[in-house]
Amino acid sequence: MIEIEGVSKSFDEIQALKDINCTVSRGSIFGIAGTNGAGKTTLLKTIAGVYKPDSGKISIYGADVHENISIKSRMFFVPDNPYFPRGFSIIDMARFFKGIYPKWSQERFEKLKSYFSLPYKKRINSFSKGKQKQVAILLGLCTMPEILILDEPFDGLDPVVRQMFKKVLIDEVAERQTTVLISSHNLRELEDLCDTIAILHEGKIVAKKDIDDLKQTVTKFQVVFKKNFDIDSLKDFKILSYIKKGNVEILVVKGDRQRILEILNKYEPIVLDTVPLTLEEIFIYEMGGIGYEVKDIIL
Ligand SMILES: Nc1ncnc2c1ncn2[C@@H]1O[C@H](COP(=O)(O)OP(=O)(O)OP(=O)(O)O)[C@@H](O)[C@H]1O
Numbered sequence: 001m002i003e004i005e006g007v008s009k010s011f012d013e014i015q016a017l018k019d020i021n022c023t024v025s026r027g028s029i030f031g032i033a034g035t036n037g038a039g040k041t042t043l044l045k046t047i048a049g050v051y052k053p054d055s056g057k058i059s060i061y062g063a064d065v066h067e068n069i070s071i072k073s074r075m076f077f078v079p080d081n082p083y084f085p086r087g088f089s090i091i092d093m094a095r096f097f098k099g100i101y102p103k104w105s106q107e108r109f110e111k112l113k114s115y116f117s118l119p120y121k122k123r124i125n126s127f128s129k130g131k132q133k134q135v136a137i138l139l140g141l142c143t144m145p146e147i148l149i150l151d152e153p154f155d156g157l158d159p160v161v162r163q164m165f166k167k168v169l170i171d172e173v174a175e176r177q178t179t180v181l182i183s184s185h186n187l188r189e190l191e192d193l194c195d196t197i198a199i200l201h202e203g204k205i206v207a208k209k210d211i212d213d214l215k216q217t218v219t220k221f222q223v224v225f226k227k228n229f230d231i232d233s234l235k236d237f238k239i240l241s242y243i244k245k246g247n248v249e250i251l252v253v254k255g256d257r258q259r260i261l262e263i264l265n266k267y268e269p270i271v272l273d274t275v276p277l278t279l280e281e282i283f284i285y286e287m288g289g290i291g292y293e294v295k296d297i298i299l
Contacts, residue, residue, distance in 0.1 A: 001026040001179060002047065002147070006056035009042055016042040018203040019056070024196075027177035029169065031194035033187045039203040040183035041080060044151050047181065048077040060147070073102070075147035080155070082136035084124040090135055091120050094142070103144040112138050116164065130156030137165060141172060148172070149181045154189050166193050191279040199283065207283060218282045219260065220275040221251045226268040233263050240285035252277070252285050 002024040009017040016039045024030045032040050045051045047058055049065040049072050058065050065071050084093060098104045113120060116138060119127075124135055137153055148169075154162050170193065172178050184190050190197055191211070198208040218240065223229070224247050231242055237255035244250075248271075253260050257274070264272060277285075 001061060002181075003059045004047070004056070005059070007043075007046060007053045007058060008055045009046055009051055009053050016203050017046065017053070020203075020205055022198060022205060022208065024179060024181065026179050027173055028195045029173055029180045029182065029193055031190035031197040032181065032183040032200055033185070033190055033197055034183075034200035035185055038185075038200040040185075040200055041151055042203075043200065044077070044149050044181060044183055045079075048072075048075065048149050050077070074145065075149060076140040076143050076145035077149040078133070078136045078140050078151060078153060080151040081129075082132055084132070084135070086125060087123055088125075089121050089123060090118060090139070093124065093135070093139055097139055097143060101143040105142050105144050108144070109138075109142040112141060112168070115168075116161070128156070130158065130161070133157060134161060134165070141168065144176070145178060147179045147181070151183050152185070153182060154184065154186075162189075169193065187280050187283065188278070197279070209283070211279065214279070214282050215277075216257075218252065218254050218277060218285065219257050220277050220281075221249075221253065221260070221264060222271070222273040222275060223249050223251070223264060223267075223269045224271040225249065225264075226270055229264075229267045233266070234260065 004020050004022045004024075007017055007020040008015065020043060032043060034040050042051065046053055047065065049058075049068060052066045060068075060071050060075075063071060085096075088096070094106075094109050098106065116134060118131060118134060118138075124132060127135065133153060133156055137150065140148060140150075153165065157165065169180055173180060182190060182194065187197070187199075194211060196208065196210050198205045200206070229249060231239070234251070234253060237253050237260060239251065239253055241250070241252040261272070261274075
């Protein structure tokens with residue numbers, strides 16, 4: 001539903017986005033990870049129609065998003081530093097948004113209000129950065145968007161509130177099929193929330209993965225074999241890492257776990273452990289093969 005085709009964007013001599021191609025399907029939570037300056041904000045602002053790409057295009061529901069008011073009215077963008085008019089409280093903002101967003105839900109506002117403890121009648125500009133971000137996300141949810149774009153939403157939120165927002169977002173997608181795009185400089189932050197994660201580095205998408213698929217297909221095995229193990233017996237699989245430490249062999253292999261276990265069992269292992277991998281480790285192994293210094297890209 002969101003089609004990004006050959007998008008590039010420069011600011012003077014800085015090329016912030018370089019030929020980005022990607023599709024985001026409806027009802028998915030799509031994460032964009034990358035270090036400071038990778039191009040995350042530029043990509044999100046281009047998707048939100050704030051920036052016009054220098055080349056390429058972004059289509060949402062088949063139409064170009066830039067200067068398209070009808071599409072923009074179906075999305076909500078929470079920037080890294082949300083802006084609130086001077087002197088406005090959350091209640092004032094709710095009243096203001098009710099007037100400009102046709103699908104504003106007062107019912108949802110009341111529900112979220114009882115859930116998130118915030119000073120609803122105080123000036124938002126006096127709030128901490130984390131609290132201002134909470135307000136922006138909360139108000140964004142009440143506009144009942146079809147597409148919710150969140151730039152570094154968890155930055156500055158304490159762990160309890162972060163978990164609460166993650167739950168609200170997951171419920172939102174499950175109930176309303178909202179498409180959510182989230183950026184973060186921390187891959188771990190996106191791990192338990194996103195269906196798909198793209199890693200942006202120096203303006204390019206250097207990896208894009210379906211999370212469930214990844215977790216199922218990449219396994220780490222720690223084995224002590226009785227018989228001499230021949231790594232060639234796994235030639236039908238992609239070996240992402242193979243290390244031998246004394247008599248312990250550590251393999252990270254992509255492919256059907258059951259079939260791999262059958263092969264390893266032929267060497268009569270004395271010890272055979274399958275170790276769950278974090279998403280970060282999977283990306284490191286996967287991208288190691290294409291020569292990126294992943295540790296520098298994902299924090
Ligand atoms: N309005 C602008 N004018 C000039 N350069 C810009 C502008 N916006 C972004 N850039 C540059 O484009 C590059 C990508 O910036 P962007 O803000 O998109 O990265 P980011 O991944 O969101 O970084 P961060 O995590 O620090 O917010 C950077 O080199 C940045 O300096």
